Amino acid sequence: MRVYIGCGGYTDEDWTAPGLIYEGVKKDAFLETYAHHFDAVELNSSFYAIPGLKAFEGMVRKSGGWVRFAVKLNKVFTHVRAPTDTDFDRMLQSPEPLREAGMMGPYLAQFPYSFHRTAANRKYLALLTERFAGHELAVELRHASWDKPEVREGMGEFGIIWVSPDYPPVGGMPEPQVHVTGDVGYLRLHGRNRETWWEGQSAGERHDYLYNRAEMDEWAEKIAAVAGDLSELYVFFQNTTGGHALKNIPMLREALNARGVPVQTPEAHDGGRLL
Template sequence: MKVYIGTGGYTNDDWIGEDLLYPPGTKQTEFLSLYAQHFDAVELNSSFYGIPGLKAFEGMVRKSAGRTRFAVKLNKVFTHERNPQDSDFDRMLQSPQPLREAGMMGPYLAQFPYSFHRTPGNRTYLRELAERFAGHELAVEFRNQGWDRPEVRDGLREFGLIWVSPDYPPVAGVPEPALHITAPVAYLRLHGRNSGNWWSGESAAERHDYRYHQAEMDEWADKIAFVDGEVDEVYVFFENTTKGHALKNIPMLRQALNARGVPVSAPQPSSQPLSGDLL
């Protein structure tokens, strides 16, 4: 079982500074090259707002130097607006080809909003989406608890979809924090447990303003170690990127997994390390 660990996005001004990921003065065009020296996976956020073209993905391959797997988030037209045209499917499926050719393509991520309830219409839409992405790994995150049912996961297995196992704050209406397996690939998103800001926060940064404790990382390490042998790959993405929380939590999870006999490591940097506790 191969475990890939990274964060939701790599463009974050909170990570610029002494003893952080990006040294003072780092330009945004340099972020990915530095990120890839320390993390072997990343969720691509930019594709949610606009589908990058082939040249943009070629640049990602070049800057990351083959060290990092990319989970590509579906554009909002697929998950929030839910009115994709054939041209949207063509671009979403074809543009990441440079990642595939370089062996750096992870799953697609369909991040549905809380307003995406389990209704007959939405179930039909999800089935049609699965059919259009057949032959590609597609991970699906449901933020509404109505989907958190064994029969839903059975349906995902039938269509070859990956259930996204989320770690949300302990608030009503969201799925429970459990690691479920519906495909040879497991996908975990750690959102933090800021229950005070989850519904009231005005931005994603506020909602994800949370740093996990070691005991919480140990809990997830136990769950990941438990599925060793059941899956080929596990993707773990920390969404609590605010204030550099994820940068502190990733070494904690790595250490906990290694202690449980699940080997994980950071990519070997091609230049000088930026911070000892990141490696």
């Protein structure tokens, strides 16, 4: 199993603080710097506006070929849920530079908690699956009504990746477990800040949480248990606030290596790049 580990986004201004990876780095060099530390990233900007071909070409160039990109679907697909044919065309075609460079990871469909398991929503998810056929699609379903073996079985039949989450223990959401629905796994670690999950005014507040070593060991055990069932696993830390993810990723790498799950880092490759 090849493990890719990175963060939800790469433009966090918190990381410019003294001692963190963007200290003294200009914003247009963030991605280049990020690529020296991590081999995967979840692209958040596409949720708000679908980047064009030239923007993706720039990502390929600045990352030097090292980073795998998981591209988040625009909100019109997951929150508005009224995508046009043009939206589908742009979402599918714009990341072509990533595919050509061998840097494309799964698409991520991040549905909100309000997206319950109803007949209408099941029908919509089937439509989305059909339109993204032939592409890896990871789906995060935040309401507990989806957290059932039969749902994951159906996703596996249609080639959809179940996003395994780690949420704060507030109830009503899927349990923190690694589930496998195909050859590729996808894990999102949101932190466990129960005080700000519902009341937080921003994603930064909701994800303001630093995992301790025991919690990283816990996830390493769960990952090791499915290592024989997957060819690839993507792990994305969402707790980028205050640089928490920058501290937790080395912990997880160490814990995985200790359990016989090898984790590659940029330093393991000649020149720190895949290409």
